[in-house]
Amino acid sequence: MTTQSALDLIFRNALLRSSAAPVDIGVKRGRVAVIAPTLAYEAVEVDLGGHLTLPGFVDTHIHLDKACLLGRCGHDHGSLSEAIRAVAGMKKDFTIEDIYARGARVLERAVVHGTTRMRTHVEIDPRIGLRGFEAVKALQRDYAWAIDLELCVFPQEGLTNDPGAEELLIQALRDGGEVIGGCPYMDTNPNAHLARIFDLAQEFDIDVDLHLDFDLDPSWWHLDEVCRQTERRNYGGRVAIGHATKLSALPPERMKAATAQLAKAGVAVTVLPATDLYLMGREAPCNAPRGLTLAHKLAGDGVVCSIATNNVLNPFTPFGDASLLRMANFYANVAHASVSDFATCLDLVTELPARLMNLDDYGIKVGNPADLIVLDTKDGRFAIGELPDVLMGFKGGQQTFARQRPTLFSPKS
Secondary structure, three states: OEEOOOOOEEEEEEEOOOOOOOEEEEEEOOEEEEEEOOEEOOOEEEEOOOOEEEOOEEEEEEOHHHOOOOOOOOOOOOOHHHHHHHHHHHHOOOOHHHHHHHHHHHHHHHHHOOEEEEEEEEEOEOOOEOHHHHHHHHHHHHOOOOOEEEEEEEOOOOOOOOOOHHHHHHHHHHOOOOEEEEOHHHOOOHHHHHHHHHHHHHHHOOEEEEEEOOOOOOOOOOHHHHHHHHHHOOOOOOEEEEEOHHHHHOOHHHHHHHHHHHHHHOEEEEEOHHHHHHHOOOOOOOOOOOOOOOHHHHHHOOOOEEEOOEOOOEOOEOOOOOOHHHHHHHHHHHOOOOHHHHHHHHHOOOHHHHHHOOOOOOOOOOOOEOOEEEEOOOOOOHHHHHOOOEEEEEEOOEEEEEOOOOOOOOOOO
16 A cells, blocks of 8 residues: 555546556646555545546547537538538628637537547638637636647638638737648648648647548549648648548558558548548448548558547538547447457547647646546446446546436336
8 A cells, every 4th residue: 555645636446548457546736646556645535436537538620619500501511612611601790709609518518528638620711800719719718627728720711812811810820829720622722821831830830730631532632742841841740630531532552652651751630530421422322432531540550640529510510419439439330440449449539639739748647637537437448339428527636527327217126
């Protein structure tokens, strides 16, 4: 038994993925102070009952500013361009208060489903101005007690072809934008779009997270230019691409080459199952392609990958509850992941997205923030397959939510 004094809190019987048996976690001033099989001390105790304990899910790609739009327009959209036009037609009327309310609704769902870190992509252009950015900055401040929210600002509708967008983008970067994104397939000059995004990333010393190659035609793509810019600017490990559904359409040899290219350049990939599956392949009369890039296989070949939410209840994705565990389960099912892949599928919403976001204080480790969630399973192998409830969560040692187990009322009881 390890004796530890001057702790504020002890989590007893926490089953970590790295431990064969439950351990105790000692917390001081909101940070993990000690991890041991048994701790003896005087402090507040929370018994986790041997349940699987994780540092929280990490959502690398979500759009809080355009979430929860069901009912505001028709939802017969079957293509990416139609969804973009539908939201573009609405967002000129968005207010800061409206965006905040819709974003808060999704954030709260994410928190109770166990997300503790999140990167939200925020549209910046002359139609929305900085209203979305101001609303999401307020969400970042107001929900800091439960979740770390990082702001990635980007021009959804192009950059070189959209006068005024660059000036607004720079203003957002000067006022708290932490990552810069891009959408080259919406620009009349995609390579110039990418070059300018990388210029700004270097100027502000921030990471890059792009929407890229979002269709099923592998005869052309912007991946080569992204890898070229990344290597030329020595930006490996600081660049991510979202969607990249073209990769799902590659034959094996081309996929092998693309995987090696991504790994060599240090470009990460975020797969967005709900949106990618909803929008891709809809024109096929039968045997529709899935349009889902296999993140677990890319990760096995040295590419940093994540699975993320993307859109919630809007023309891009009229589904969603901001549960990353459900998304990982959904992905594993559609991607034909085997049971031996389940650990990697859990990595895709925890450790790997933390690497993608360069979070150096993520994980249940001594010195890190005491951010953790507790799943209703006592065997980590079942987290993906069983889809257990997330029972409770803590941020900096402070409890953020609890979920009661359902009660069965048997007529024999």
